[in-house]
Amino acid sequence: MCAPAASAQAAAPFAVELRFLGKTLNAAQQATVREAAARVSALIASPFAPVTLNLPANSCDSNLPKIKERVQQFFVFVRVSDLGEDKYAEAAPCDLHDGSYLPIYGVVDLNSNGLSDLPKVDLLDTMIHEMLHALGVGTLWEADYRVSLSGDSDDQNLIRKVNGRYFYTGAKALAAYQNLGGKVSTGIPLDADAGHWAGGAVCSEILSGDAGDYTGRVNPVSPLTLGALEDLGYRVNRAAGNRYTLPLKGCPTDKEGAREDAEASASGSASGPVYFASCAAARAAGAAPIRRGQPGYRPEMDGDGDGVACE
């Protein structure tokens, strides 16, 4: 294997540290949150710049503890809160590094309503999505929000508004969108909240808005979202992303999408995004075992690395 050369500097891997606050999640839910943190950590290749924080309680949001420490890695507070009826969770980045304007820590609130009934796959999908928000994806796209710890502000806007609609304009994600066949004249269409890919155009992606946010599976982290991380200033592990096909004729409905996936897996067709969150999902779709090169194969599901996943 590729052992690092002795002279190579040991780069600190990026890791999302979790700090559970208040009413705790049960052990299984915490394990799922950890799985999401590992998934997101693997996307980022640039090290975290250590920084000293000395902040009073509630400086980012209410009900947060004071923070007085040398922060060695990005962390998120994970809480369970009453967010009403309409959403699974919400998240925000907190203080930003001077210079890079990348978040030092963030907050994820999971909705206490319905949490006990939320299937594992949807909790995993939700947490990956929210941690991306905590890292700045969809939340630091406007210059107004790019204010660093010492109060410096950045004038970089990654979105623009045309005829009342928002479009993403960051170069890396835009290039990825073009690669997938998207029209880039105006930018990548965003939802009205300006923080998600428009659900009707970029569906079934980890950062899709409501209309394209399929449940019952972990949506893929496409080159668009990897590009959005790069546009913010992160280096990314391209290999940690998922294959993604832009549905150029509009998004199928939730049910149609699930059926097309199942059909694509069953026929071994290379069309359409084929992504299984787990071997259980692959088996349920009748796709297991999956050989390397077949749709849905991922090395993560091939524990012994013999080229056959979900044996």
Ligand SMILES: [Zn+2]
């Ligand atoms: Zn969101």
